[in-house]
Amino acid sequence: MKISLGPLPYFWPKDMVVQFYSQVAAAPVDIVYLGETVCSKRREMNLRDWLDIADSLLDAGKEVALSTLALIEAESELKSLRAICKAANANERLSVEANDMAAAHLMSEAGRPFIAGPYLNIYNAPALEIMRQAGAKRWTPPVEISRHALEGILGSLASPIETELFAYGHLPLALSARCFTARSEGLPKDDCRFVCKKYPQGIPTRSQEGETLFNLNGIQTQSGKCYHLLNQWRDLQHAGVNVIRLSPESPDTLRVAESLALALKQEQDKVLPYQLNHSNGYWSRIPGMELAAGPQETPHLS
Amino acid sequence: MELVCPAGSPPALRAAVDNGADAVYIGFKDDTNARHFAGLNFDDAKAQQALAYARDRGVKLFVAINTYAQSQGWERWRNAVDKVAGLQADALIAADIGVMDYAARQYPQLNLHLSVQGSATNYEALRFYYNRFNIKRAVLPRVLSLPQVRQVASQSPVDLEVFAFGSLCIMAEGRCYMSSYMTGESPNNSGACSPAKFVKWEQKDGRLESRLNGSLIDRFEADENAGYPTLCKGRFDAGDSHAFHVFEEPTSLNTLDLIPELAATGVKAVKIEGRQRSPSYVAQVVSTWRQALDCFQREPAAFRCQQDWLEALQALSEGAQTTLGAYSRPWQ
Numbered sequence: 240m241k242i243s244l245g246p247l248p249y250f251w252p253k254d255m256v257v258q259f260y261s262q263v264a265a266a267p268v269d270i271v272y273l274g275e276t277v278c279s280k281r282r283e284m285n286l287r288d289w290l291d292i293a294d295s296l297l298d299a300g301k302e303v304a305l306s307t308l309a310l311i312e313a314e315s316e317l318k319s320l321r322a323i324c325k326a327a328n329a330n331e332r333l334s335v336e337a338n339d340m341a342a343a344h345l346m347s348e349a350g351r352p353f354i355a356g357p358y359l360n361i362y363n364a365p366a367l368e369i370m371r372q373a374g375a376k377r378w379t380p381p382v383e384i385s386r387h388a389l390e391g392i393l394g395s396l397a398s399p400i401e402t403e404l405f406a407y408g409h410l411p412l413a414l415s416a417r418c419f420t421a422r423s424e425g426l427p428k429d430d431c432r433f434v435c436k437k438y439p440q441g442i443p444t445r446s447q448e449g450e451t452l453f454n455l456n457g458i459q460t461q462s463g464k465c466y467h468l469l470n471q472w473r474d475l476q477h478a479g480v481n482v483i484r485l486s487p488e489s490p491d492t493l494r495v496a497e498s499l500a501l502a503l504k505q506e507q508d509k510v511l512p513y514q515l516n517h518s519n520g521y522w523s524r525i526p527g528m529e530l531a532a533g534p535q536e537t538p539h540l541s
Numbered sequence: 542m543e544l545v546c547p548a549g550s551p552p553a554l555r556a557a558v559d560n561g562a563d564a565v566y567i568g569f570k571d572d573t574n575a576r577h578f579a580g581l582n583f584d585d586a587k588a589q590q591a592l593a594y595a596r597d598r599g600v601k602l603f604v605a606i607n608t609y610a611q612s613q614g615w616e617r618w619r620n621a622v623d624k625v626a627g628l629q630a631d632a633l634i635a636a637d638i639g640v641m642d643y644a645a646r647q648y649p650q651l652n653l654h655l656s657v658q659g660s661a662t663n664y665e666a667l668r669f670y671y672n673r674f675n676i677k678r679a680v681l682p683r684v685l686s687l688p689q690v691r692q693v694a695s696q697s698p699v700d701l702e703v704f705a706f707g708s709l710c711i712m713a714e715g716r717c718y719m720s721s722y723m724t725g726e727s728p729n730n731s732g733a734c735s736p737a738k739f740v741k742w743e744q745k746d747g748r749l750e751s752r753l754n755g756s757l758i759d760r761f762e763a764d765e766n767a768g769y770p771t772l773c774k775g776r777f778d779a780g781d782s783h784a785f786h787v788f789e790e791p792t793s794l795n796t797l798d799l800i801p802e803l804a805a806t807g808v809k810a811v812k813i814e815g816r817q818r819s820p821s822y823v824a825q826v827v828s829t830w831r832q833a834l835d836c837f838q839r840e841p842a843a844f845r846c847q848q849d850w851l852e853a854l855q856a857l858s859e860g861a862q863t864t865l866g867a868y869s870r871p872w873q
Contacts, residue, residue: 310713311663312689320665341665344672360660360715360729362609365639369673383718383730391612413717413773416684416867419787423779428873444779444787446757452772453719455779455787460712462722520725526754527722 240476240503242496243270243403245486246306246336248411248456250435253283259490260292264299266493267500270482271296272306272336274323278418278457279308279316280431286322297332309338309358310414310458317341324349334376347373357382357405358414364395377401379484382410382466385524386478393479401481407469407495408486409441409454410462410527419455428458440489451516452528464518464528469499469510471522542804542811544834545603545702546827549581549816554591556824557600561831564601566634567591568816572614573621575607575636575658576816577732585624592628601631607656608732609637619643626651632677635659636715641674655679657704658728660715664696671698678702680812682714683794687868691806700809706826707814708859709794709866711773719772724754735771742767751775760784766791768860793858794866797830798846800837822857829853 244263247256263271273289273296275281293303305323308316324345327333337343338356346353355361355370355378367378380389382405393402421431423442435441441456443463451463465488468475472483483499485492495511502510513530520529546562548554557565568574570582583591588604595602604625610618618640625633626648633651635641636658644651655661655670657680670676678700681690694701712719720734721727728734739754749761751770758775761767768774768791776784794814796803803811811834813826829850837844855861866872 310684310716311666312685314692317663317665339663339666340661340669341663344665344669347669358716360609360637362637362729363612363615363639365615365642366610366637369638369642373669373673381718381729383721383727388612388730395612395615410718410722412719412722413712414684415712415788416686416873417711417789418873419779423782423787427871429870442779444777446775446777447760447784448757449778450756452723452756452777453787460719460788521721524725526725527718 240472240480241269241482242267242499242503243482243484244268244272244492244496245405245408245484246272246274246276247487248277248409248459248461249439249441249487250278250281250283250433250457251439252436253288255439256284257292259487260296262490262493264296264301266496268301268485268496270302270304272304274306276306276309276338277459278435279313279319281433281435281457286319286326290326293333303332304334304336304354306336306356307338307342309356309411311339311341312416321345327351343370343373343375350374352376355379357411362388362392364392367392367396367400371400375400377403377482379403379405382412383521383527386474386522387524389480390478399479402479403482403484404468404475404480405466405486406475406483407467408465408488408492410466411459412453412462413460415458415460418458419460420457423455462518462527464516466519466527467511467513467517468519468522469495469502470508470513471519472499472503472510473508542834543809544827544830545810545812547707547813547816547818547823548591549576549578549818550820551583551587551591552820553816553818553823555594556820557827558595558598560824560828562600562827564603564631564810565591565595566603566605566816568605568607569621569624571617571621572611572732573606573608573618575605575656575728575732577608578737578817581817588624588628592630603632603634603654604628604630605634605656606640607634607636607658609729610639611730615639622647634680638673641670641676645674649675652677654702655699656715657682658715660713662693662713664693664698667693667697667699678809680704683710684713684867686870686873687799687802687806690803690808690868694807701807702810702812703803703808704794705796705803705811705813706830706854707794709789709792709864711789723756723772735769740770766860790862791860792862792864795854795858795863796865796868797833797850797854799865799868800833801841801844804837804841825853825857
């Protein structure tokens with residue numbers, strides 16, 4: 240089982256990003272996804288900056304992929320996408336994670352393999368076979384996938400394909416034309432003043448009774464709770480998952496990677512105790528915000 | 542521009558046809574349909590009758606199989622495609638690449654439209670679907686501004702259809718799992734958002750509370766208009782702000798004012814949302830839009846939105862409010 244670090248979903252200052260990925264180089268993750276996937280207005284990091292980080296991670300022995308913008312609306316965004324694909328195609332060691340069919344199309348036209356990201360809505364084996372024909376060498380199912388559904392897909396494939404699962408972090412639940420972070424500050428998107436930089440972990444959104452439901456991250460809405468399927472890593476493995484994805488929450492996410500790597504190495508079931516802000520319901524075919532126990536385990540809430 | 546209208550039942554279909562639809566879209570009575578609501582939609586016999594009624598009056602019939610095929614139920618989606626081909630409907634509206642691939646291989650003569658649930662928001666994505674499945678048309682998600690629609694239309698390999706009126710999805714369609722996060726069921730996996738079976742209304746301390754699967758979505762004072770608890774239209778707390786519409790107010794999209802601009806972008810069709818709506822709603826919305834489009838066609842330069850049209854549509858809108866949505870930058 241490999242461990243991957245998903246793209247950074249939040250808008251952090253450049254020095255924080257650089258610092259974070261310098262630590263990633265030494266962290267026990269096998270695959271690192273780099274780039275801005277949420278908002279094209281976030282320009283602290285340009286493509287050159289990401290490629291510099293990619294180089295140092297490649298030198299540290301990581302597999303590196305450039306992850307593309309998930310909601311592409313403007314010509315300028317297509318231009319950035321083409322630049323990302325071109326940069327990856329110029330470097331044998333780099334790949335692209337396609338988070339929109341535009342990226343899948345460009346990579347396929349270039350005759351280059353790519354990784355099908357979690358936003359591509361692959362829910363069945365015929366759909367996955369089409370992506371494989373287009374050039375997908377690995378895929379991540381939609382975040383709402385259950386074990387039952389994943390087994391149905393993988394069990395119907397003509398031959399296996401590397402499968403990655405979003406298993407830790409705030410789930411990317413929705414994308415919009417509207418920036419909810421700017422809206423919550425009374426600002427229009429065209430004059431957002433980059434307020435999302437004030438919220439390095441997004442803005443928790445609660446019901447009027449105080450229940451945390453969602454997390455605002457610019458045009459992206461995330462789950463209010465942190466998804467945590469790590470204690471079920473054996474179950475993931477049995478279902479056919481080859482790569483466990485951790486989504487960066489804060490620099491502390493690298494400690495989670497260490498705990499997971501240790502548990503995998505020592506074959507321990509428990510990776511990280513459950514806390515009140517954890518959920519993992521999707522995997523068990525119940526609402527995503529609920530917490531289901533692992534096969535031999537009752538959740539320990541602290 | 543072609544006027545594409547919704548029908549969730551035979552009476553709604555007749556209302557749409559009789560009031561000036563150029564095309565009507567329907568779906569089957571199962572989870573292949575992104576408007577999979579109890580008591581709505583068409584079985585085989587009703588779909589056949591719908592087709593006959595529309596054809597006799599020169600109106601096209603589109604059938605939406607616009608959810609994502611779930612791995613264990615693939616046959617349902619395949620059978621639904623077979624039924625649409627058997628009906629000889631004017632188009633199949635689909636979102637799932639597996640479903641489109643099957644339709645394109647088995648029934649190359651069947652017109653394929655990319656559903657809004659396919660979530661293609663740019664022309665490079667449209668090329669993916671065009672090259673592989675030979676789609677004839679795509680419905681654009683409600684996330685693009687007018688200049689962005691124009692840009693996509695100028696490079697698109699296929700005809701475009703855009704939303705003109707109805708309930709407003711705030712999120713890019715096909716890219717929203719908020720409903721399954723709270724209830725287990727989403728448009729993509731079950732064909733429904735904020736399903737009615739999870740909704741509860743409670744009177745508490747003089748206020749009306751709406752809940753979705755137990756979570757509080759909104760609280761209404763006695764003098765407030767209580768809307769259906771679609772989760773993105775609720776009032777929540779975020780940051781320092783208390784009980785506000787974090788995502789969007791209950792409101793409907795209305796682009797009557799934009800008819801000349803939409804026509805200028807080159808889009809081929811405008812779509813009315815609302816297969817869950819009553820026949821009388823469909824009749825009024827379709828007849829108003831028919832009048833407006835006819836008026837524009839007669840004298841494009843002199844087109845002005847008439848007050849009685851706006852009032853008719855306002856009265857039919859969620860929260861009696863309308864918006865231009867993402868077509869207008871300030872909304873974003």
